[in-house]
Amino acid sequence: MDRLGRVREHGGMTSAHGVSLSSRVILINGVLFALGTALLAFSPATVSPRPLWSEVIVLAVGLAVMIVANSVLVGSNLRPLDRLVAQLDRARSTDPIERLPVPESGISRELAISVNDLLGRIEAAQRDSSLAALAAQEAERARIAQELHDGVGQSLTAVLLELGALAEQAPPETAASLERAREATRASLDEVRGVARQLRPHVLEDLGLRSALAALTTELFTHTSTHVSRGIMPGLPVLDDAVELVVFRVAQEALTNVARHAEAATVELSLAQVGGDVVLTVADDGRGIRSGATGTGLRGMRERASLVHGNLAVERRDGGGTVVRLEVPW
Ligand SMILES: Nc1ncnc2c1ncn2[C@@H]1O[C@H](COP(=O)(O)OP(=O)(O)OP(=O)(O)O)[C@@H](O)[C@H]1O
Ligand SMILES: [Mg+2]
Incomplete structure (x- = not known):
């Protein structure tokens, strides 16, 4: 199974331990709320209907402890993602786009693997379509070359032959102008052949x-x-x-x-x-x-x-x- 498949199978972005990011955040917050509630329920601390200053200070300290613990725990889980976003931002400005470094473990590992995999696929698709465009361009040139050769080239050859036959029977006063017409036709024929040759690099295929x-x-x-x-x-x-x-x-x-x-x-x-x-x-x-x-x-x-x-x-x-x-x- 490819790497992308593995990530999909997890049903979302999960860490190496199989716990999704959202579950971790919910767990951390749940534990902290439970601790706070337990502290209020089982400690001797009470809150009067009109709170005293000492009670307000205890509440404020408790809240501060919860906020700090929350930001440390949630932050340590989300920081690798921030790092990954910054790396992706840097990688985007390089041409071709650089691959992300893959961390040893954690949530950002699967993400980096998936992004790298995706970049590889995009590059391969781009290359395929570039080559298809090139092939289409060459096919079109070959078609035009063939048209020139078979169409204009054949017609000019027919005109040349016709002029030759006319020149043989023509009186001397028109023979010179017929000869000029033949020369011009021959030059055009050479030009058409030259263009057709340039359009189709036979020599490249052959030699x-x-x-x-x-x-x-x-x-x-x-x-x-x-x-x-x-x-x-x-x-x-x-x-x-x-x-x-x-x-x-x-x-x-x-x-x-x-x-x-x-x-x-x-x-x-x-x-x-x-x-x-x-x-x-x-x-x-x-x-x-x-x-x-x-x-x-x-x-x-x-x-x-x-x-x-x-x-x-x-x-x-x-x-x-x-x-x-x-x-x-x-
Ligand atoms: N080797 C060169 N020395 C001097 N001027 C050049 C040279 N190569 C290109 N140029 C200039 O650059 C211009 C653009 O070149 P380009 O090949 O795009 O067009 P072109 O040759 O005029 O027409 P075509 O579309 O048939 O190639 C030319 O018209 C010419 O003035
Ligand atoms: Mg040119």
């Missing part, structure tokens, strides 16, 4: 992260003046599929941004293990990102990082250029 990153840099920078250097640490730990996908997607967006916006002479991509984290950095020496820049690309990178409990930083570099740094626990 693994290392080769997929290599293919990505080659694809993006082969026909540009930007020089690429790659530093992928050998012997990286085996990563979760979800983590691999996030690393790949973040690298893809960061490198695409370099190609589109940075006007950089060089870009360095590195992937390494630092402590318990896998760290991806994409650093360029271009014009540098302006502060407060936002866009779908940057937002998407942040969202993806948080889905696998990672951290993403996009900063201007001191010597000029931009660094994107993704840290993901593995």
